[in-house]
Amino acid sequence: MKLRPFDRFLLALCLLLVVFAGLMALLVGAGALQTAFVQMFNLCMAHWYNRLVLCLVSLAFALCAVRVLISLSAPGEGRVETVTLKTTENGQISLSLEALDTLVQKSVRGHAAVREVRSAEAVGEHGEVRISLRLGLVHDAVVPEVCQAVPAAVREYVQQKAGLNVAEVEILVYQVGAGTLARVD
Numbered sequence: 001m002k003l004r005p006f007d008r009f010l011l012a013l014c015l016l017l018v019v020f021a022g023l024m025a026l027l028v029g030a031g032a033l034q035t036a037f038v039q040m041f042n043l044c045m046a047h048w049y050n051r052l053v054l055c056l057v058s059l060a061f062a063l064c065a066v067r068v069l070i071s072l073s074a075p076g077e078g079r080v081e082t083v084t085l086k087t088t089e090n091g092q093i094s095l096s097l098e099a100l101d102t103l104v105q106k107s108v109r110g111h112a113a114v115r116e117v118r119s120a121e122a123v124g125e126h127g128e129v130r131i132s133l134r135l136g137l138v139h140d141a142v143v144p145e146v147c148q149a150v151p152a153a154v155r156e157y158v159q160q161k162a163g164l165n166v167a168e169v170e171i172l173v174y175q176v177g178a179g180t181l182a183r184v185d
Contacts, residue, residue, distance in 0.1 A: 007071040012066040017061055083123045085163055095162055096123045104131055107157035110148055113141035116175070128167035129158070138179025147171050 027033045082094035108117045116136030151169035
């Protein structure tokens, strides 16, 4: 399960607070903190506004902890995203988006002008497959030709290997010729 960045920040903050509280309890229990420090803390807590601030900070940390717990127990986080290939009376045949990504990568890497590819696949509400490609091309690539040939190759390969119709192939060419690699065909 993967936490969002905000939830990871909250988790780290709560853990740091627990570590701090544990160290303070250890120091007080071991007698390492002077009684003057404890008396100063008691003196600060004698004023109502200091107690209010302490209560608000404690409440904020408690809410952060609850938020992290809810994020950790969110249902459906471990599910694999799939696209349905076929539904029969015996059940359903699905393909994971990770497997679809492998097919897409293989079809794109077969093009001689493509040096690097990053792909992302998504399934729409009605089961349509959308593919986004970020391509790095070799230095002598003709960009319009590549951008016309690659979607056709992807659609054909995915249709042939998985039986899926690809609704859309979006291409972003982010690099042409930089850091060219030796290619052996």
